[in-house]
Amino acid sequence: MPRPLRVAIGGIHIESSTFSPHLSTAHDFEVTRGDALLARYAWLSPVAAWAADVEWIPLVHARALPGGAVEPSTYDAWATEIVEKLAEAGPVDGMLLDIHGAMSVVGRDDAEGDLVTAIRAQIGPEPFISAAMDLHGNVSHVLFDNCDLLTCYRTAPHVDVWETRERAALNLVEALRREERPHKALVHVPILLPGEMTSTRDEPARSLYGRIPDVEARDGVIDAAIWVGFAWADQPRCRGAVVATGTDPTATAEAARELGERFWAARDEFTFVAPTGSMDECLDTALGAISEPTRRPFFISDSGDNPGAGGADDVTFALDRMLARPEISDGAIRAVYASLVDPEAVAHVADQPIGSPVEVRVGGRIDPRDPGPLELKGTLEAVAEDPDGGRCVSVRVGGLSVFVTSRRMQYRLLSSYARLGVAVDQVDVVVVKIGYLEPELFEASGDWRLALTPGGVDQDLVRLPYERVLRPVFPLDRDFTADLAVVTR
Numbered sequence: 001m002p003r004p005l006r007v008a009i010g011g012i013h014i015e016s017s018t019f020s021p022h023l024s025t026a027h028d029f030e031v032t033r034g035d036a037l038l039a040r041y042a043w044l045s046p047v048a049a050w051a052a053d054v055e056w057i058p059l060v061h062a063r064a065l066p067g068g069a070v071e072p073s074t075y076d077a078w079a080t081e082i083v084e085k086l087a088e089a090g091p092v093d094g095m096l097l098d099i100h101g102a103m104s105v106v107g108r109d110d111a112e113g114d115l116v117t118a119i120r121a122q123i124g125p126e127p128f129i130s131a132a133m134d135l136h137g138n139v140s141h142v143l144f145d146n147c148d149l150l151t152c153y154r155t156a157p158h159v160d161v162w163e164t165r166e167r168a169a170l171n172l173v174e175a176l177r178r179e180e181r182p183h184k185a186l187v188h189v190p191i192l193l194p195g196e197m198t199s200t201r202d203e204p205a206r207s208l209y210g211r212i213p214d215v216e217a218r219d220g221v222i223d224a225a226i227w228v229g230f231a232w233a234d235q236p237r238c239r240g241a242v243v244a245t246g247t248d249p250t251a252t253a254e255a256a257r258e259l260g261e262r263f264w265a266a267r268d269e270f271t272f273v274a275p276t277g278s279m280d281e282c283l284d285t286a287l288g289a290i291s292e293p294t295r296r297p298f299f300i301s302d303s304g305d306n307p308g309a310g311g312a313d314d315v316t317f318a319l320d321r322m323l324a325r326p327e328i329s330d331g332a333i334r335a336v337y338a339s340l341v342d343p344e345a346v347a348h349v350a351d352q353p354i355g356s357p358v359e360v361r362v363g364g365r366i367d368p369r370d371p372g373p374l375e376l377k378g379t380l381e382a383v384a385e386d387p388d389g390g391r392c393v394s395v396r397v398g399g400l401s402v403f404v405t406s407r408r409m410q411y412r413l414l415s416s417y418a419r420l421g422v423a424v425d426q427v428d429v430v431v432v433k434i435g436y437l438e439p440e441l442f443e444a445s446g447d448w449r450l451a452l453t454p455g456g457v458d459q460d461l462v463r464l465p466y467e468r469v470l471r472p473v474f475p476l477d478r479d480f481t482a483d484l485a486v487v488t489r
């Protein structure tokens with residue numbers, strides 16, 4: 001009887017912005033090892049038929065909320081652990097690399113490239129490596145060269161996360177059973193796009209990603225994948241990418257070429273998922289709309305400091321613009337600001353009785369950009385423990401409830417608002433640090449604007465201080481012919 005295949009699983013999963021002053025540390029990660037790591041994967045409990053006769057070897061998996069660049073010692077510790085556990089495991093046939101693909105580590109340009117290089121140095125050239133990624137990740141030449149299969153999500157918002165990992169694992173096992181190293185083709189597409197322009201619910205991403213099943217179904221093609229890429233890191237690797245893998249080199253190269261050309265041809269059609277404006281323009285619209293009951297509550301996304309994309313979560317720009325409105329500060333308008341992370345401010349006020357007058361400095365500690373920390377003078381309205389944000393408070397200033405949290409969090413669930421005593425449907429205006437509205441908020445909203453506010457994940461890419469991305473790249477450059485060369489291995 002042939003021995004079972006031996007497949008290792010591990011990785012580091014984070015999307016981290018080099019434009020955000022937040023530093024991601026070990027504290028921000030959830031780490032799994034051993035059986036807990038294997039329990040992440042549905043095809044292993046119970047074991048799917050295709051996954052039987054495989055010895056699955058758990059290494060370590062570390063995963064964090066999007067944030068700023070990762071502290072080098074944190075990254076090094078897990079990269080070292082992955083390599084050491086591979087050494088302990090002995091020879092393997094393959095590895096599933098479970099990563100996001102947009103990990104920035106302070107001082108390094110291609111963290112996932114470094115990681116896969118270290119893994120190759122340990123396991124050697126023979127084993128197959130299959131990478132399962134987020135479509136907001138990047139595919140450097142180093143990552144492409146060292147992996148035998150690479151794929152990514154096909155939906156944004158991402159509803160096929162686990163399907164993608166299973167596809168990556170299944171394609172790996174099948175390639176190992178065929179004993180045939182896949183052919184690969186890569187096309188880099190010189191485009192930087194914000195996630196809020198590339199929802200696969202909307203055109204042109206909907207049709208572009210909609211082509212994948214047809215392309216993948218062709219003879220000789222194993223998988224086809226399109227990476228939008230990550231726009232908030234100033235690294236040469238950041239750009240769109242298409243990778244096809246297959247058993248036939250011509251069909252594989254053709255699949256990558258076709259999808260790469262379609263992606264590039266659609267570049268001018270990507271638009272924001274909601275009407276946009278400056279914070280003041282969005283407030284003008286919201287305050288003008290609240291006399292129409294169907295448009296309440298009016299949501300405004302404070303998108304430039306969205307912690308769900310890597311923002312620091314404490315830029316005070318949008319809050320400052322709200323407080324400048326007399327209708328809000330005098331209480332005529334009922335509004336919510338969700339939220340700022342500031343554990344010191346929470347600790348300063350949270351032990352006082354509800355209803356106490358408070359004066360507290362909030363925000364601007366991690367990302368001090370204009371206007372920096374703000375002095376809030378109001379009353380303590382609520383204190384709550386939140387599973388994401390830790391201890392949280394609401395400070396009432398006129399008609400505005402300002403939420404302050406102990407840990408970075410995104411107010412994407414109505415239950416999080418309710419914990420601080422706010423029923424969203426009783427409010428006129430909700431400003432939230434988010435990009436596209438998550439489903440519950442979208443359902444609850446009467447109307448919505450995406451404010452192009454400043455921050456570490458500014459959606460208005462041409463305002464970002466890029467120095468190191470490869471040029472030309474759309475939309476920083478607009479009048480050029482793209483090099484859509486197909487790289488094959």
Ligand SMILES: [Zn+2]
Pocket residue numbers: 134135136158
């Ligand atoms: Zn993503």
